[in-house]
Amino acid sequence: MLNLLAYLYTFYAEGRNHSFEIAKRRDDLLSFNAIIIVSGDGLIFEWLNGICERTDKLQILENLPVGIVPCGSGNGLLASVLAYHKNSLNKKGFENRAIQLINNKEALSSKVNLMHIEAGERHMAAFLSVGWGLLADIDIESERWRSTLGQNRFTAGAIVRTIKLKTYNGSDQQKNANEIGVFSKNDAKAFVEYEKMLHRISGVLRIALENTPISLSSNYTVAHNYEQIKRVIEIATKLKFETVIDLYEMLTAPISKVMDKWFESDVLKATIATDGVIGFAASPFDAGTGYVLLHHVFGNLDNNPGSWGFVYGGMGAVSDSIRTVGQQLGVDFFNNSEVAEILIDDNVAKGVRLASNHELYGDKIFSNCTPEVTFNQIIKKGVIKDQNFNHSINNINYTSPVTKINVALSELPNFTSRPDAGKIQPHHQTTIHLNCESMEIVDNAFKDYKSGIASKRPVIEMTLPSSVDRTIVPENDSNAHVCLLFVQYTPYELATGLWSDEDKKNFVNRVFTQIDEYAPNFSKSVIGYDLLTPKDIESTFGITGGNIFHGGMTLDQMYWLRPSKNFFDYTTPVKNLYLCGSGCHPGGGVTGRPGKLAAIRALKDK
Ligand SMILES: Cc1cc2nc3c(=O)[nH]c(=O)nc-3n(C[C@H](O)[C@H](O)[C@H](O)COP(=O)(O)OP(=O)(O)OC[C@H]3O[C@@H](n4cnc5c(N)ncnc54)[C@H](O)[C@@H]3O)c2cc1C
Structure with missing residues (x-):
């Protein structure tokens, strides 16, 4: 045994996807006799998926056997292989058999079928089964007990989930296709490709929308934008030309034109196109409506790109949960308290005066009111001297047809x-x-x-x-x-x-x-x-013009121009006053992004 071990090359998986990366990138894999994986099913999954990313995957799968020494909390693959050979995972001895593989490819081994799974944009190789709903939840949610409960985590997870049973509503592509097929069989097929295209381009757009706009000002160096620029370069190098063109078209074209390119049925085209005009005083024949549709699919709910959901308990439940968390952190809330004025002294924000005349002071003041309410209603006229800024705030289009x-x-x-x-x-x-x-x-x-x-x-x-x-x-x-x-x-x-x-x-x-x-x-x-x-x-x-997005979502009012040139980073001409609502980047919708990015910005300021 010791002699044998002398020939072992060992590596330790240092974290998630480490094995995946090794399997994907090592160029000397065929110089090994076998790979022995000491773990549960998770590492085997990573290993096989890493191999499946390679151009020489068939050669490697065929010639590099995998031995398993079961150690993790779930060893379904090994249990199944052993059961196939009328053996049991509880019977000792398989560690030795796994190690035998190193010198003897004829040692007890079995071919295992792999499945190709496509989930949205992800492609995976899977073995045994694909979990969804209850079983997947139990697996994922019990992960936190891995180190304390070992394989008993599944039992604990199952008990907890059974007490808190929930309904799983999945989407069914085939049903979708059947329904669309009533109007056009071609559209049923095209819809699948259209959705893939949307997911591809919204994945790219998401980088722009989830981060503060890259600053081009001379006060900012590359170092300020380093993380973002790095991500953009990373993504850009992987982007296919086709994706760039699709994105460009969506950003600039009328949604009617995009629909004509993809589909033939009027019903499908117009139904999808309504997402391009939602909250927007425009016809689907107008340019800019493509972007509005895109804005509505860049989100991601429970790992389902583009999906939307209802808030349990109604929309007020979102504010309630923010309040609950805030209270746990010692935050004081003043509900139904109109702010009459933001108190500014020598161009530095100091606090707010409520309509009740009560004054509250703070080091930093945030407003999620619309830019119009913030700068024209609750800041005294004449306080902001930057006329270019005032002019651009007064020019925001708040028209809404809703x-x-x-x-x-x-x-x-x-x-x-x-x-x-x-x-x-x-x-x-x-x-x-x-x-x-x-x-x-x-x-x-x-x-x-x-x-x-x-x-x-x-x-x-x-x-x-x-x-x-x-x-x-x-x-x-x-x-x-x-x-x-x-x-x-x-x-x-x-x-x-x-x-x-x-x-x-x-x-x-x-x-x-x-x-x-x-x-x-x-x-x-x-x-x-x-x-x-x-x-x-x-x-x-209290939202200007009744515009549900705190200002139209046209490209001329997005990114570097939301709400105003030079102030797209949540700062304002008033020191210590920040905007944190939908009137800032990335715009409307219950995303939490403007608030998060404004907080990150304010934390950088001393
Ligand atoms: C009818 C409608 C439907 C929508 N549907 C969706 C949807 O389905 N999905 C989605 O993601 N988004 C939807 N939106 C958009 C979404 O609600 C907004 O983008 C989001 O709520 C903006 O959050 P916010 O914090 O920036 O501002 P808001 O939620 O608008 O909060 C600003 C707050 O400031 C308060 N305020 C104004 N003036 C003062 C003052 N002087 N003193 C104190 N407080 C003041 C306002 O009353 C308001 O509560 C919808 C909006 C509307 C109006």
Whole structure:
């Protein structure tokens, strides 16, 4: 045994993916007789995936056997191989057999099938099984007990997960393809490629959106931007030309043109295109709408690129959890306390004065109000002397065509295209797009808006959060539902003047009647509703123009120009005052990014 060990070359996996990298990069692998992996299934997975990244993978898989000395918390592969040979993992002796491989390729060995798994952009080699949902959760969540519980971590994880059972709603590409295929078989195929393209380019865009814009100012050296520049170079060297072109096209083209390139069915084209005009006073035929769509898919929820989700307990739950964490850290919160003024002394922010006249002081002051509210309403006029800055803040476009109608329903909408007899179906749990059967319908809705009237046939995006979260409806009413309607295009002010109560009533009736065309039980199931025109959104939430993004998401108002040239790094002309809301890079959406990046920036300032 000792003699044998003298021929062993040993390396220790120093962390995640170390084995993967060795398997992928070593150019002398074929000079070894075998590889003995002393671990659980995880390292074997890494090793095989590293090999599968190589151009000579077939030669290596064929000629370099893998022996396993089981040590980790899960040894499913070895247990299966041994079971195949009517042997057991509990029987001693396999360590020796594994080591025998070094001198004898004929030692007990088995060929093992590998599966090629494609998950979004990831390609993997897997053995035995692919876990999703409950089993995968147990594996991942019990990872934290690896060092303390060993293989018992799985039992502990299973108990915890069983107590806190949850529903897993996966996406099913085949079902997607079947549904799209109703309109066009070609589109069903193209959709898969389109999604891959989107994931590729949003992966690149994400680097720009998740980091502070690279500074070009002469005050900044390469060292300030080192990490970002390094990442950009890393990514750029791996980028395919095709991805760059796709990204360029998405950033600059009207979404209608992008859709025409990919698809042939009007219904699919217009439905997808609505994401290019969401919250944006533009027609799908206008340039810039491609970027707005992209902005809506760069996110990533539970490792699913491009996906969106409902917040359990409603949107207020996000603020509640921030408050809970803050309170644990000793933060004081002053809710429902309007800030009347940011206190500035000699161009240094010192604190805020509340509408109640109570004053609060701090070393650093952050505002997540819109740039317009921050600089024109709660900072006294004339305090900021930088006229270029003032000019650019006054020029931000806050136009918004969105009216929100929040509806309480006595029962689920029952769509004629997919009758459901009151049972929650997958389509209830997604966004439901109405009045967008063709690009022309959407464009006509926009043309109405341009002429100063609310669209005669507005684009409606419906969501039913209660179809996944029953905490937001009365406990004793199992049929009740919350229905959110995101409707456009509606002007801030109509050509005839401000919205009257009658205008609002007529508009709601029109929207409900048109929903009835798709789900005839809708109007009669309405218990109550709340309608917010752009002006109402502005006055209710204090966001300028009712613009849901704190300023339009056109390229001229993004990155280095959000909110203003020279102040895209969350600083302002006032020392110790920072902007941290959607009016800054990377813009609107519940991403937490502007806040995080503003905090990082402020921490750098003494
Ligand atoms: C109708 C609607 C639908 C949306 N849908 C989505 C969606 O589905 N997904 C998504 O990701 N994003 C959505 N958004 C966008 C998202 O809500 C915003 O981008 C995000 O909330 C911005 O966060 P923020 O912290 O920058 O600003 P906000 O959440 O707007 O917070 C700014 C706060 O400042 C307060 N304020 C204003 N003036 C004062 C003052 N003088 N004193 C004290 N406080 C003041 C406001 O009341 C507000 O609470 C939607 C927005 C709207 C309006």
